[in-house]
Amino acid sequence: MIKHTYIHIPFCHSICSYCSFCKILYNHKYVKLYLEALKNELNHIYQGEIQETIYIGGGTPSVLDVNELEQLFKILSKLKKDTFTEYTIECNFSSLNLEKLLLFKKYGINRLSFGIESISDKNLKLLEREEQKNQIVELIKLARKLGFNNINLDLMYAIPKETMSNLDEDLEFIMNLNPEHISTYSCMIEPNTKLYLNKVKAIDEDLDFKMYQKICNKLKKKYIHYEISNFAKEQYQSKHNLGYWKNEEYYGFGVSASSYRNNSRYTNTKSITKYIKGEYDYYHELLDKSDKMSYEMILGLRLLEGVSKKNFFNKFQQDIKDSFDIDSLLEKKLLNESKTHYYINEKDLYISNSILVEFIKE
Amino acid sequence: MIQENIRNFCIIAHIDHGKSTLADRILEKTGAISKYELKEQMLDSMDIERERGITIKLNAVQIKYQTNDQTYFLNLIDTPGHVDFSYEVSRSLAACEGALLVIDASQGIEAQTLANLYLALDNNLTIIPVINKIDLPNADVLKVTQELENIGFNKEEIILTSAKTGVGIDELLEAIINKIPSPNGQKKLPLSALIFDSIFDSYKGVITSIRIVDGTIKVGDTIKMMKTNATYEVLSLSINTPHEQEVKELSAGEVGYLYASIKSLEDVKVGDTITLLNNPTSKALPGYKEMKPMVYCGIYPIESNKYEDLREALEKLKLNDASLVFEPETSKALGFGFRCGFLGLLHMEIIEERIEREFHIDIIATSPSVIYEVLLTDHKKVVIDSPTKMPDRSVIAKTYEPFVKVSIYSPKEYIGAIMELCQDRRGIFNNMDYLNDTRVTIYYQLPLSEIVYDFFDKLKSCTKGYASFDYEFIGYIESNLVKMDILLNGEIVDALSVVVHKDYAYKRGKLVVEKLKEIIPRQLFEVPIQAAIGTHVIARCDIKALRKNVLAKCYGGDVSRKKKLLEKQKAGKKRMKQIGSVEVPQEAFLSILSTSEK
Structure with a gap:
């Protein structure tokens, strides 16, 4: 049973310097062809299960015009939903307006995700983003008025040359907006980004960690820290993302989208021209039981609650402690155990890769 | 072969002064090999030799040369140029009557030019000075001529050549015939032959290079090695032209190769004298010396399951190189490995490189050490070839x-x-x-x-x-020597211990811990690195604890990538040596080598 769907909309009005996602500049002609291809892919692959979550990400899905958005939602209406379905769309503020919000409402969108990242001029300049504080405040007010009561805001930190006081300013601004959910990431300088090509240097590891600590400490006063980089008010954890971390299956439609189905992890082509021609040309990783067990651990240990012993047993008919050398990790206190779960201590989350390698088979 | 028409000579030179190229040119000029056959540096048969431009193993070639209606037989004996192999050089010199002293026209006389010249003079050889590479734009023949005059040569006897273009080679060949004396041994005397080299061939076994001083050796003779007293039957004799050619006998003055059923290079000592079992000579040839290693280091496989492969590699290398010694050694930090002894640093580097290149074993070599002598309080003297064997200071x-x-x-x-x-x-x-x-x-x-x-x-x-x-x-x-230990997280890493002079220990300790701090990546916890003499810490540096090793974002599209990233980290971890609870990259063990002031 596949319960989650991800839809990738690769269009943006401008390209941010840190972005390594698959995207192109917005263009009517391409949007038309792209939506056509998306429809074909979805119709071809989707098996008709009720979807607990649908997530439209990008790129910037909200840059599509009203007609294009309507067309998109019609394509997606093929996906079966029920009253509990979490239906998210990623937006930026400069492309969003009342008309689009009303359209979202009409098609059942019940969660909005905004990439604010930062409001400090210095950071925005480096990130090549143009966000207006006033516009943000107004649009969020408007969304709330229309009944959107599940809003996520993204906050980026450890931006090259960022200082603690820049971060304080961003944190305060975001917390004042009182979103239900906050995702926060340290700025990674990844290949194929402008930052990388311009040889921008990442900030010092110790400062990065201090910023992370500060964010955790501040947000924990109002939010539940439930995943390395995610915070939510009670009941507002992202169900879609929890699906990934609990190693559940999902569809992924659109250029560069990944899916997990039929014991395989697929990633579609990253070339828009190929995608439009229907050449999905995906990367394919066939998983055996031990791969799946590895994934269960390396994904689940991102959650503060950790990996459920019972779920693991139900999935694999064997216990975690019989599948991995758990004892030595417990002994080194790199892993902790409750009655129901194994989890990484909060203080070690930021070095979790050093622990997760133990769950990778030779 | 008429003994008067034999000329045995070698070429001596500083490294890179064109010795092997000159040898190639002589081979080509005399028609011993065609231009097509001529790989650069024909005489150097190992890849490393050709790449590094160093002659490691010896080689002897017989060249036929016609002049003045006479056929001459020139035996060119190639010698290694490096000081590490000076004993091998001295034995090959002893097989000759003359030497070409080759000097690079642009470089002039260098350290090994003189060192080799003195060795040649010690062996009473006739020297023909040659200034080579005169074709180079920065050649300074006048200056080099002066340098040669300063060490006692006459301007007139100097021959100018360019091994590259072939200039001066004819003149050089004439000088070899006219100046170098023919060998003066006596055929009628009992056999006395000098072993000046031996190599191990995986098909034929041990091949011994010999120079007959007196007497005659024939296929089927029973021979005796005078040092080891071992006896063998001569299975075949041959010369190298440089194509191998079997002969029935070799007589006084001649140079060739001998095959007998010799199993290991250890049974054939360079410098030993061969004679006949039933008609022995009364006196061995002079100059025999047992070769002793000067430099030792530990060699360990990075993957501990490669220990047996490493042993096999060392055994195979030893077949070719009797001067390499090794014995098993255990290190707390590095596990099972070998303590290996070498003639010198170059020798050590070559062996390490051959293990990695020819046998595909990744190794950690510990810092090289010399042999120390320690007089104990009970008046016993002990020899220390590894810092870990240093006795307690008391x-x-x-x-x-x-x-x-x-x-x-x-x-x-x-x-x-x-x-x-x-x-x-x-x-x-x-x-x-x-x-x-x-x-x-x-x-x-x-x-x-x-x-x-x-x-x-x-x-x-x-x-x-x-x-x-x-x-x-x-x-x-x-x-005043002390053992300096390096401690990681409070534990001594034996493979990093070194013996140092007490007055220099502080400086060195500081450099080593700083260098290690650069090389060892951050660990999950803070790791102190200390240098200590006994229990006294003389230098300290701390590696900060790892603060960040996380994939901050991990959603649907990142999952496979995340696993790949972790797999990469896992592979990287495997290449490190786990020492106590600290993961140490292999460079750390070499780092002690290159620690010196910037």
Whole structure:
């Protein structure tokens, strides 16, 4: 049973310097062809299960015009939903307006995700983003008025040359907006980004960690820290993302989208021209039981609650402690155990890769 | 073969002065090989030799040369150019009556030029001075001629060549015929043959290079090695033209190869005398010396399951190289490995490189050590070939370390820099000679341990590459030595221990811990690195705890990538050595080598 769907909309009005996602500049002609291809892919692959979550990400899905958005939602209406379905769309503020919000409402969108990242001029300049504080405040007010009561805001930190006081300013601004959910990431300088090509240097590891600590400490006063980089008010954890971390299956439609189905992890082509021609040309990783067990651990240990012993047993008919050398990790206190779960201590989350390698088979 | 028409000679030169190219040209000129067959440096048969431009193993070629209605047989015996192999050089010199002293027209006389010349003179060889590479744009024939005059040659006897273009080769061949005497041994005397080299061939077994001094050796003879008393039957004899050609016998003055059913190179000692079992000569040839390793280091496989492969590799290398010694050694830090002894640093580097290149085993080599002598309080003397074997300080009465006499040849403008370097390495100045107006020879007495680290690199860099050096062992001298341990997270890492002079321990300890801090990545916890003498810590640095190793974002599209990233980290982890709870990259073990002031 596949319960989650991800839809990738690769269009943006401008390209941010840190972005390594698959995207192109917005263009009517391409949007038309792209939506056509998306429809074909979805119709071809989707098996008709009720979807607990649908997530439209990008790129910037909200840059599509009203007609294009309507067309998109019609394509997606093929996906079966029920009253509990979490239906998210990623937006930026400069492309969003009342008309689009009303359209979202009409098609059942019940969660909005905004990439604010930062409001400090210095950071925005480096990130090549143009966000207006006033516009943000107004649009969020408007969304709330229309009944959107599940809003996520993204906050980026450890931006090259960022200082603690820049971060304080961003944190305060975001917390004042009182979103239900906050995702926060340290700025990674990844290949194929402008930052990388311009040889921008990442900030010092110790400062990065201090910023992370500060964010955790501040947000924990109002939010539940439930995943390395995610915070939510009670009941507002992202169900879609929890699906990934609990190693559940999902569809992924659109250029560069990944899916997990039929014991395989697929990633579609990253070339828009190929995608439009229907050449999905995906990367394919066939998983055996031990791969799946590895994934269960390396994904689940991102959650503060950790990996459920019972779920693991139900999935694999064997216990975690019989599948991995758990004892030595417990002994080194790199892993902790409750009655129901194994989890990484909060203080070690930021070095979790050093622990997760133990769950990778030779 | 008429004995009067034989000429046995070798070519001696500083490294890179064109010895092997000159040999190639002689082979080509005399028609021994065609131009098509001529790979560059025909005589060097190992890949490493050809790449590094160094002749490691010896080779002898017989060349037929017609002149004045006579056929001459020239035996060209190739010698290694490096000081590490000076005993091998001296034995191959002993197989000759003459030597071509080759000097690069652009470089002039260098350290090994003189070292080899003196060895040749010790063996009473006739020397033909040759200035080579005269085709080079920066050739300075006049200057080099002067240098040769300063060491006692006449201008008239110097031959100018370019092995590259072939200029002067005919003249050189005439000089070989006319100046080098024919061998003066006697066929009628009992057999006396010098072993000047041996190699192991995986098909034929041990092949021994011999020079017949007196008498005759025939296929089927029963021979006796005078040092080892081993006897063998001669299975075949051959010469190298450079195509192998079997012969029935070899007589006084001739050079060739001998095959007998000899299993291991250890049974054939270079410098030993071969005679006939039933008609032996009464006196062995002079000059035999047992070769002793000068430098030791530990060699460990990075993956501990490669220990047996490493043993096999060392055994195979030893078949080819009797001067390599090794015995099993265990390190707490590195597991099972071998303590290996080498003639010198170059020899060590070549063996390490061959293990990795030819046998595909990744190894960790610990820092090289010389052999120390320790007089204990109970008056016993012990020999220490590894820092870990250093006795406790309470039972040590005196410590001694090997010293060498170093001769450095350099343009005079670098005298200051060279002296500073030698002084810094605990050198004792002996004297200085001017070779001509611009070049000097500086003599220092230095502890061998100070030159096994990075002396040569430092010398090259402080003289812009102009200086060269050579050294000879002079003996053991009392010295205040201590063992310096390196502790990681409070635990001694035995493979990083070194023996140092007490006065220099602080400086060295500081450099080592700083270097290790750069090399060892952050760990999950803070790791102190300490240098200590006994229980006394003399230097300390801390590696900060790892703060960040996380994939901050992980959604649907990142999942496979995340696993790949972790797989990569896992592979990286595997390449590290786990020492206690600290993961140490292999470079750390080499780092002790290159620690010196920036």
